[in-house]
Amino acid sequence: xxxxxxxxxxxxxxxxxxxxxxxxxxxxxxxxxxxxxxxxxxxxxxxxxxxxxxxxxxxxxxxxxxxxxxxxxxxxxxxxxxxxxxxxxxxxxxxxxxxxxxxxxxxxxxxxxxxxxxxxxxxxxxxxxxxxxxxxxxxxxxxxxxx
Numbered sequence: 001x002x003x004x005x006x007x008x009x010x011x012x013x014x015x016x017x018x019x020x021x022x023x024x025x026x027x028x029x030x031x032x033x034x035x036x037x038x039x040x041x042x043x044x045x046x047x048x049x050x051x052x053x054x055x056x057x058x059x060x061x062x063x064x065x066x067x068x069x070x071x072x073x074x075x076x077x078x079x080x081x082x083x084x085x086x087x088x089x090x091x092x093x094x095x096x097x098x099x100x101x102x103x104x105x106x107x108x109x110x111x112x113x114x115x116x117x118x119x120x121x122x123x124x125x126x127x128x129x130x131x132x133x134x135x136x137x138x139x140x141x142x143x144x145x146x147x
Contacts, residue, residue, distance in 0.1 A: 054121075055121035056118070057141075058118065060124075061126040080126060083125045084112070084122050090110065
């Protein structure tokens with residue numbers, strides 16, 4: 001006869017005398033907690049987890065006078081290149097930028113510091129932004145992951 005097993009949340013056919021002892025219940029609860037935690041934790045190193053960031057990104061470089069100017073890293077800014085400005089990532093870092101709404105992504109290189117306003121996490125060059133979103137929008141919701 002089927003009977004409910006209240007500590008497991010499923011129906012079982014037979015219950016052994018050990019399944020409802022306090023030590024079994026404690027061990028069973030621990031394993032259920034570990035299983036639930038493993039389902040929600042990404043299977044990647046903690047360094048990689050720490051390098052993922054989501055937020056708003058904007059673009060710059062066309063019509064604003066930045067094209068051809070020196071960036072904070074010392075390189076000349078190319079508005080149509082695949083570069084970006086970030087506040088804390090080191091110059092030269094490679095980053096995958098993924099648009100959260102359409103899934104398009106681009107790999108860019110950090111060459112400048114910023115953005116300095118608007119609560120944004122990244123300023124993409126016009127060329128990089130145009131690969132993942134319409135430039136007429138001005139900003140896009142993105143996630144960035146350091147490669």
